[in-house]
Amino acid sequence: MKKKIIGALVVLGAVVISAGFMGEELSTQEAAKKSVVPTPQETLPDKEPSISADDGDGNQEEKSEVQDTGAEEPIFLNSEITDEIFNRMYGKSYKEDCRVPREELRYLKLAHYGFDGMVHQGEMVVNASIADEVLEIFKELYEIRYPIEKMLLIDDYDADDEQSMADNNSSAFNYRVISGTSKLSNHSKGLAIDINPLYNPYVHSNTGTKACEPANAAAYTDRSLEFDHKIDEADECYRIFTEHGFSWGGSWSRSKDYQHFEKVDG
Numbered sequence: 189m190k191k192k193i194i195g196a197l198v199v200l201g202a203v204v205i206s207a208g209f210m211g212e213e214l215s216t217q218e219a220a221k222k223s224v225v226p227t228p229q230e231t232l233p234d235k236e237p238s239i240s241a242d243d244g245d246g247n248q249e250e251k252s253e254v255q256d257t258g259a260e261e262p263i264f265l266n267s268e269i270t271d272e273i274f275n276r277m278y279g280k281s282y283k284e285d286c287r288v289p290r291e292e293l294r295y296l297k298l299a300h301y302g303f304d305g306m307v308h309q310g311e312m313v314v315n316a317s318i319a320d321e322v323l324e325i326f327k328e329l330y331e332i333r334y335p336i337e338k339m340l341l342i343d344d345y346d347a348d349d350e351q352s353m354a355d356n357n358s359s360a361f362n363y364r365v366i367s368g369t370s371k372l373s374n375h376s377k378g379l380a381i382d383i384n385p386l387y388n389p390y391v392h393s394n395t396g397t398k399a400c401e402p403a404n405a406a407a408y409t410d411r412s413l414e415f416d417h418k419i420d421e422a423d424e425c426y427r428i429f430t431e432h433g434f435s436w437g438g439s440w441s442r443s444k445d446y447q448h449f450e451k452v453d454g
C-alpha cells in the first residue's frame with residue numbers, strides 16, 4: 189500500500205515538473221510572437237491530430253505550422269494611417285476632395301490563406317468604427333483557411349476599382365461613387381469590403397443595360413452554377429461576415445453585389 193502511494197507521488201511529481209516545463213516553454217514562445225495568432229488544429233482536417241497536451245489553442249505547433257507553408261508569420265494588426273500609408277493613398281483612394289478625415293480610417297494587416305494554400309500577408313484600410321471587428325472577421329477566416337487570393341491596397345491599382353476587381357483583389361476603402369451613379373459608395377467611408385471580386389461580381393443595370401463588374405467576370409454571373417470561391421448563403425465567408433452584423437450585397441433586391449459586405453451602422 190505504501191509503495192503504491194510513493195509510486196503515485198513519483199508519477200504526480202513527474203507530471204507537475206513536465207507541466208511546469210511546458211508552461212515555461214509556452215510563455216517564452218508567447219513573449220516572442222506578440223500579435224501572432226495561433227493556428228487552430230481542430231479545424232484543419234488535413235492535419236494530423238495534435239499529440240501535445242496543450243491547452244487547445246495550438247500555440248506549440250504554431251511555429252512549425254507557418255514553416256510548413258513556407259510563409260512568413262501571420263500578422264493581424266490595427267494601426268492608424270501613418271504618413272507612409274497616407275502617401276500611398278493620397279490622390280488615389282484618398283482623393284483630394286475626400287470628406288472622410290484620415291483620423292477616421294485605420295490600416296489593417298490581415299494574414300490570409302491564398303488560392304495556393306499558403307499564408308499571405310494582406311492589408312486593408314477600413315473605417316475606425318469597424319476596424320476591430322474586421323480584424324476579428326479575418327482572424328476567423330484565417331482560422332478556417334478561407335482562401336482569399338490577394339488583399340492589397342487599391343492604391344496599388346491607382347484606386348481603379350475595375351482593375352483591382354479584374355485582378356481578384358479584395359479591398360475596402362476607396363473614396364468613390366457607386367458605379368453608374370453619382371451616389372457615394374459605402375467604400376468611401378471604409379464601411380464596405382469586397383472579397384474575391386472576380387468570382388463574385390457586381391451585377392447591375394445602373395446604366396440601363398445589364399452589366400457585370402469586373403468585365404472579365406461574365407463566367408461567374410450565373411450563381412446557379414457551382415464553382416470555387418463563390419460567395420453564397422452557404423459560404424463560410426458569408427456566415428462569418430453576417431454573424432458580425434454585416435449585410436451582403438448578394439441579398440440586394442435589384443442589383444447584386446456578390447463580393448460586397450458592409451456595416452453602415454458601425
Ligand SMILES: [Zn+2]
Pocket residue numbers: 375380381382445447448449
Ligand atoms: Zn463593394
